[in-house]
Amino acid sequence: MDLIESLMQDAKRDKKRIILAEGEEERNLVAANKILKEGIADLVLVGNEAKIKENAKRLNSDISKAEIMDPNTSEKLEEYVKGFYELRKKKGITMEKAEKMVRDPLYFATMAVKNGYVDGMVSGAVHTTGDLLRPGLQIVKTAPGVKIVSGFFVMKVPDCEYGESGLLLFADCAVNPNPTSEELADIAITTAETAKKLCNLDPKVAMLSFSTMGSAKGELVDKVTNAVKIAKELRPDIDIDGELQLDAAIEPEVAKLKAPMSKVAGKANVLVFPDLQTGNIGYKLVQRFAKAMAIGPICQGFARPINDLSRGCSAEDIVNVVTLTVVEAQRGI
Known part of the structure; x- marks a missing residue:
């Protein structure tokens, strides 16, 4: 059994809830279909519910077992805005600015990680590494004893x-x-x-x-x-x-x-x-x-699992990174 197969078996034994910040994106939806079908993780998809369901139907992806969270309509919005404001108020952020930022899918998803609503986060099929790191460092921050991500x-x-x-x-x-x-x-x-x-x-x-x-x-x-x-x-x-x-x-x-x-x-x-x-x-x-399998980029050093993807990633790459994110959550990495 190779590494990714072994990690998938580990993931299935103790499923964790992973949030995909780019829930409307096609590769994420194709990956979600496999992740849910094989029982690798419970998923939360961030985005407009109608658009997510429309795209999933067109791709023949069954996401019926996934939770969908739209930052603009979620009942968690107020909680996350207040939490983000408390984290950043010493940096001069206003409540109005906090709300605007938390409506961004990456900030919303990162707050879900911070508040323990999910066990980990994966993004990067559309957004850059910098887009992922900014909310991660502002909200979740680094693990004890780690200087940099x-x-x-x-x-x-x-x-x-x-x-x-x-x-x-x-x-x-x-x-x-x-x-x-x-x-x-x-x-x-x-x-x-x-x-x-x-x-x-x-x-x-x-x-x-x-x-x-x-x-x-x-x-x-x-x-x-x-x-x-x-x-x-x-x-x-x-x-x-x-x-x-x-x-x-x-x-x-x-x-x-x-x-x-x-x-x-x-x-x-x-x-x-x-x-x-x-x-x-x-x-x-x-x-x-060398035709090597390259799984990642995986972020290390965050206090909770937050992982990146290459914008050139495949749906299979997303499945692999979600698998690693589950195992990280299990093992406290």
Whole structure:
């Protein structure tokens, strides 16, 4: 049984309620049909009820078991407006402004997460990552001990010996454009915890660079080496090492030559990229050239599960991200 099948079985054993903020969108409705049919999650769809039902009928998607919430008519609107106002009044927001913002589907859905009406949220088929992060950071905020929210992909590469038989986590591929050393260390630690709790991996975290253990010098390399030092000081119990070039991180024979003393080199199953450009390019290269399954981007670091989608996602991608969101809610990730 592969990872996503295993996670689906886990999701079905303890169903959670997940809110889809883009309930009118076609791929969400196709995904909702499968999620409800297979019993992966209970769903709340945000949007205009008539439009949702009309689109679902046209797509032959059975969403009869889903709850539909229209921010403009919901009985929860007043509660969520007051709650949002209390959260943001010190930032100068007025009640009138709060109401206008909460009528936005993403803010409304995030308030549903904050107030515990749902266990998690998925969005991003239409909206950007920034659209998702703003209400998430304003309302749900980060988990205790986590400094920043970051994004990772679960990559499953067919017929591959690297990582755990082709299973690896890539971070940060979605959120932070140019993280500092401190932020990179936080991303490494958070992703290691995610690998352990979500994928049952013994994390081996490689901090990637164009240099391996001092083979090159410069400011870009220094950022990564400083991140490794910080991460090791904060969490000496986690196998984190670097700076490592990609081949040294995953290929045992190269690791013997370039980093023979490393516990991570040649064995890495978590790859931490030095910035968003390399992370985003890297996962897409593997996805396209190696025909890998790329599940995500999954957000980590929020106090409650809030997850993103690529705007190029398929309905099947949405099913997979909802599945992961359920399991995150189950396991307190």
